[in-house]
Each structure stands twice: as structure tokens, then as C-alpha cells.
Amino acid sequence: MIIKTTKLGYSEAAGLALVFIGTKAFLGYPRLISQLGFTAGWLIILISVFVSMGFWLILSALLAKYPGESLLAINEKVMGSKIGLGINMLLFVYIMLSTGSLLRQFSEAVILTALPEAPVSAVAVLFLIPAWMAAHLGLEAISRSTYISLPFILVGVLVVLLSLYPYWNIEELYPILGAGLGPVVKYGFLNSSVFGEVIILAILASYFSFRTKTLRKVGLFSLVFVGIYFILIAIVYLMVIPMPMATESIAPFYQLSRAIYLGRYYQRLESAFVIFWTFTAYLRLAIGVMVVALIIRDSFKIPYYQPVLPAISMIVFSLALTPVDFLQAIEFEGGFRLPYGWVVSFAVPCAVWGVAVLTGKAGRGKEYDEKKE
């Protein structure tokens, strides 16, 4: 008898969501929000968190109607097999694009900070091969690694933020409303795409060993936690690197770690922090490749996901190398994925929820869910 049970606990689930959403802090995200809201960049994040929490509640209401089933299965049940498959493919493309885009940005960031002579393709390959290997080992391996390494990553980030204490200047956060109430609210809503990646919890719902009610709490916790973490980074970034310089930095976190100077021996530690954020990048890329492979497996009902990993890795690699240069990659992230990503991650699932409510289709019922605990 072969037992194939991948069951993850809520700690692993939260770890997956936190890393999947939170990795952006190491890339251009702090710069992007300061471009949108000036000194009120952190307020944009605050609004985004609340907006995405609202969306997540709708999404978890949809999951609660079909306990124990993933968003992919629900899409097919509610919308029919063809439209459902189309929506699943939309998710596939979205996560694939975001993973490819992140691969490029991380590779460029490494070249910028640590390996100036290395060709981008070599760095991308070194990112992709371990991610592929991890995906091959399975979701359990990735989620456990994520949960174990999360405290180290958080401590690394906190050390950077606290080491900059001498440069904190609260004056730089004024005016509080930055670009004005209108833009802050508008971008606060659009920026919810950043948190839209919480959708992986819905995609992986069938792999969790806990109830849908707990999944809702895990989602909310992840959003709030990442929100606080983003806000802290944004505030420190704005306090240390004031406007308008804050809108020009290509790698904000690198610039922050580079600014550390606590005596002659505790300075220029940006390379040491490379280990922290590249490790997070590995986790994020592995989760991306894994989720994409699972979407393919669950949508096309194939028994194994491992055979599609080489193809997925190849596509992600090609997508990563498609932008001509780093700037074009950043433009894609800031100009396309962030303003419109919420459509795929929140609007479409909400529409599915609407259809489910209107048609009154229901899943296995509460009894199934209660059996889990």
C-alpha cells in the first residue's frame, strides 16, 4: 500500500504565505510605494492590508462552501469544467509570470550587490536549479524549510532595520499624507495585488490538515504579519533614505544594508545580508515552481507533478530572460503586475464566489470539515 499524504499544519501554511508574499520587500517594493505615495508609502500598505483582508474573507467564504477542496477544484465545480479550467490556467500564467519576473529581479539584484561580473543567465540558473530540486522533493519539504528558516530571515531583517537606528529621522515621514489622500487611497486599493498572493493558500487548500475556518485565520494572520513587516521596512526606508532619493533606488534593501555603519568593524555588511535575502528568494522561487506544477497536476488530473518540472523551470527561465534589461523587468513589475494583479488574485475568485452563491452549489458539507480536527 502506498500512502501518499501531503498534509501541512497551520504553521507551515502561514510560513508559505509569508514568504510568498513577503519576498518583495527585498526587491524594489519599498521604492515602488514611495513612488506612489511619497512619504505616505507606508499608509498605502496599511490600506492594502485592509482591502486584501476583505477580499480574503470572501475567498475563504468560497472555500468554506467546499471544505477540503482547493480553489482549482472549486473553480471547475462552480464554473463548469471548461471555464473552470480557463480560470485555473489564468492562475497558472499569473504565478508563472510573477515567478519569472522575480527570478529576473533577484538575479539582477545579486549581480548588482554581490557578483558584478556574473552573467545574468548563470545567476538565474543557480537560482532555478535548487528551486527545481526543492520542488522535486515536494511541498512538505518546501513548507517545512520555509517554517524553519522564517525566524532567521525575520531576525536578519530586524538586525538591518535596528542597525540603522542612528539614521532614523522621523521628520522624513512628514507630511503624513504624502502624495495626498486621493492617490494614497487609490494606490492602496490597487496595491492589494501585492497581498493577492495569499491566494496560494486557497490553491493549496486540499493539502492542509486543518479546517477551513482555521485556514481563514491563517490567511488573515499572514496578511497582517506581512503588512506590519512591510510597513516597518517602508518606514525605516523613508526615514533613512529620504524623498526624493527614496524613489530612485533600484535595490532599496541593499541600499539600507549598505548604509549601516556602527563603528569600523560593523559596517558594509550588505554582502552578509545577501545570504538572508537570496535564501528567501530560493524559498519563494521553489514555492512558485511547486504551486505552478501543482496547478498543472490538479487541473489536468495527472498522477505526478515531477515530469512537468523541467518544462516549468525552462519556461520560468525564459520568462526571466525576456526583459531586455533590469529596468524593463522592474517596469513589468511596477507597471503591470502590481496594478492589475488583484484582478486575477482577488476579483476572479470573488466572481466565482458570486456565481457559487447565486447558483447555490455546495460541496461536501461541514461534516467533512469537522472530521479534520
Add this chain to the structure above:
Amino acid sequence: MAKRQDNEGEGLSQEKQGGLISKGIKAGVKLLVFKEKTPVDNFILEGVDERKQEERREEEDVAAVHTAKDDKTGEKARANKGKLRQKKSKKCKKPMRVKRLSEQKGPITLDNLLVSPELKVNKEYLETIFSLPENKDFVLRDFKIFSDKPTAAFALFMEGMADRSTINEGVLKPLMLLDGGQDSSNDVTGIKMAEYIKERVVYGNQVDIIEKYEDIVEKVNYGGTAVFIDGCPRCILVETKGWDRRPIGKSETEQIIWGPHEAFNETLRSNTGLIRKSIRNTNLMTELIKVGVQNRTDAAVMYMKNIANPRLVEEVKRRIEAVKSDYVGESGMLEQFIEDHPFMPVPQILATERPDRVVTYILEGKVAILIDGNPHVLIVPTTFFSLLQTSEDYYLRLPYGNILRVLRVGAMFIATTLPAVYVAITTFHQEMIPTDLILAIAAARETVPLPTVVEVFMMEFAFELIREAGLRVPGVIGNTLGIVGALILGQAAVQAGIVSPILIIIVAVTGLASFTIPNYSMAFALRGIRFAFTALAAVFGFLGVSAAFFVILTSLASMKSFGVPLLVPKGPKTKTESDVVLRGPVWSMEERPDYLDTLNRRRQPRISRKWTVESGKRGDDN
């Protein structure tokens, strides 16, 4: 002509090259293409659902009732079930008494032979089975049992395995001289005689009356003495084991300062005795399983019946019993046969030579596997964190124990990454080093013609050589060789300008750190991993170090040890007392590890220090 030959030679070498390339491509494709794994029994340790077991038993009974085609009485059904079992056993060969060899048709097989009442026939068979008299290890001693009518008999034992004085004093002397109660011995014959001798004559503390040759051979092979008597269709088997053995000595590989110093030796029964000495509890079970088709060594599976998860015990026995190999005589070999991931560098089974450690784990709900002739006991399941712990961590007071543990974890990281970090910093990230230090490093490296990574690999290789040579060369010379080799080699290498002095410090610190890892296999694993880290750091700097960390962590997270993930209680997170890297006070460890799903979770009551809540007898605070 010569040209033609040259051309042919070139053609051949091109063909060879082409063959090699195509082989390489095929190997690459094979590596990339997914292959479905052969289905194996994947074991996941879960709690015992008593209700399910009850249901299963009921289902079995119902099935038996159906096969009986008689639903009226359950008893008949059970009787039918018994018949079925009998039918199954009938498939085996029917036991038969031995005949004279001349009457025997076909080859002799042990499994169906019974002792003959004729002494001569038994002797002939034993001479055939043990290849007597060519095989000098077995001794066949003829004698007569003392009585009015002396009865012919012979004893068979193995020289070297059986204790000479026990045979002389406890078996031969009573039979030949004393004869218990002489009055009645004249009347008893046949089986009764064997029983009489067992009860009243032979002094042995373990005496059995055996009928099957299969059992006789097994016991004689393990130091027993078999006595055959004329006219008796049974054999009297006296336990006379006694071979030269190493006394219980000090632990060689897991030395501690505080705590017991005794270690296991090569005798199974001494080892089980050492464990029993510490756990004086009837729930401690010792089950023996034979391993190795040819050597038939005893493996003892020890666990607490009222604590260990029965599914775990069942799985351990299932794996050991399923090993079919000519020779499995060493715990390291058995470990390779039963572990979950044989190709991974990190061990998934903990081997220890300390009885106190085994006792702790058995009481935790784990299972110990002891192999006869081996001082290392295997503990399953094991976790990654327990590979970094020693028993002394628990014996020392809380702060000291924790300091040791933190030190060891730090040492693990140093042993794995220090050379890699040095290579990464000096090759790619020089800006990290403070100016004064980088000037010192630059000055030291000025005369060195080799790249840092070559330097590191060269010195690491030399260090490994010294370590291996020191281990193989006997005793005192080995230690001297280690110190002299390290000092002279290091000094000479620096003076010759081949390596920088800073690198000597790096390699020495790394070596020291690797010696602090308490588990021998784990230390080996870290040595191998260190080279991978260094190679990646040499190519990609800190990114390579990060990649290596990631691959190692995900690999560890995917591993299991007897159904338990290797990284528990952290990956996956399970309920745990504070005993992972740091440990809490011993009185706060109230429950057994959650991941073991033991039958009895609680180790001690919530308040184990009852004196803290006793009222009335308190003294003044001052």
C-alpha cells in the same frame, strides 16, 4: 601503412569519443526524465487508533464466520479458522524421525528432522550435519551414564563457544558420577529418562528437552551442549555458553565527564543486561530476531511495552525480518539495510555505545536495536537535533547544558561553512572585511601563488589525510603523527609560501569544530557537506553558500526516520517540551515527544517537584 594505421586509430578514438558523448547524453537525459518509483511500503508513524484495531479484529472474525459457511455459532467459525491455519501449516513438510543414512532418500534437510531413539543414527546425522571429524570446532564426547545398567550417551558442543568448566562440572560430571537419585534412575527409559535427567541430574541453569534437529543445531552453534542418550527420542540441551569476551569498558567515542562511563561491549546478553540494570521494569521487552541468512546473528529489539507505539515496534521488526542477506553482523550494516534514505549524507538512525543514552530513548518511547557482537546500539526513530546532543547535556545543570548545546550548534555551522565563507569573502566580497584586516590578509597572501580555493582544498585535504592516518596508525604513534603532521605540515606549508597563515587558522578552527559533533556519522556528513559548500562559494560567493544551505535544508526536510520527519519538532512543527536546541529544566519535561505518538504521553505529573507545593513545613525566607 603507418598513416593508415594512424587514421584507423583516430577513427577508433573518435568512435570512442562519440560513444562516450552519447553515453553522457543518455545519462543526462536519464537524470532529467522522471521515472515512477517502484511502490514501497511507505511507513508514516501515526497514533494507534484502538477503535480501528478492534474493528479490524471484528472484520477478521466476520470473515472467518463467512468462510465457515455456518453463521449459527461463532465457535464453529473460530474452529474453522483454526482449521484454515492448520491447512496452511500442512503445506510445510511433515516432521519425520531420522532413519539410517543408508535408508534416507534424497538430500538431508534440517527443517523436518526429529531425533531418533537410536544413538548411532543420531551420531551419523550429526557427523553429516557438522562435517565431523573434519570440522575440528565441534567436539563429540562419548560416555556412559552412571547407573546399574550403564546407558550409552554422547555430548556435542562447540569448542571456543561453550564453557569448558560448565560442561565438565555441570553436564558430564553429574551424568557420569553422581546421577541424582540412583534408586529410581534404573527404571526410567526413553523420554522419561530425559525428563528425569533435566529435573534431577544436570546442573545447568537453562536445560531444554528438544526434538527437532533444527533447534539443536541452532543452540549448539551458539554455545549450547547437546546430550543424546541411547533409547531416548529427545535431546537434552544445556546452556553452556562461554566464550572469551571483552569486559565492559569505558566509552571510546562518546566520552563525557559527568555521568556513567560504562559502554556496551560485543556480547548481546551483557548489553541487554546493562539496559535491564537501569530499567527494572517488566514492561521492558526484548525480542530476538535472526539476521543474516548465513551468519544467523541475533538482533534484539528492545522497547517499553506500555510506552512505545506498537506500529513503530511492528515496523522495526518488519524491516529487520525482511532483510535477506548472507551476512549482517554489524550494526552499521543493519543500519544501511533498514534506513529510509541510504544515499543521503545525514544519518537517520542514531548509533550509540552508551547504555544510559539508550535507556533514556527507550523510556521516551523509541526502539533500540542491538546486534550480537557489536557495541553500538541503534535507536529509531531519530531526529536531526538528537544527533547533536549528548547525555551529558541532561546531567549537567540547566545553564551549563545549554551552553554546551549552543556551542555545539555553533560548531556545526563553523564546521560546515567557515572555509566556504572565507573563500567567498576573499574572492568576491572583500568590501566586507575591515580595512586593517584586509591589509593583513593581503600581506599574508602576497607570496602565495595559488588561488584561495585551491589553498583551502589543499589544506582541507591534508587535514583529512592527517586525521585518517592518525586513526589507522596504532595508539600512541597515531596521536603523535596527528600533532606532528599538523604542526610540521602547517608550518612548512606557510614557510614554503604555498598557503597563507590565516588559512591555517581557518582549517584548524574548522577541524576543531568538526570534532565537537558527538555523532560519528553526523561528523562524517558535515565533512562531506563542507567541501560542497566551499566549491559553491568559490564559484558564486555568498550566493553559492545560500544555495548550498537551501539544498541541504530542503533535503533534510524531506527525509524521514522510521515514519518520523527528520526535522521534527521544528519541521513539521509538533507539540514539544523545550528540548530541541536549548532544553528546559528536567522537571518541566512533562510529556514524551509528540511525534512518537506513544501509548503513554505523560512522563511526569504537571508538578513533579511536589515539595514546591507542600504546605505547613515551610521555613523562613531569611
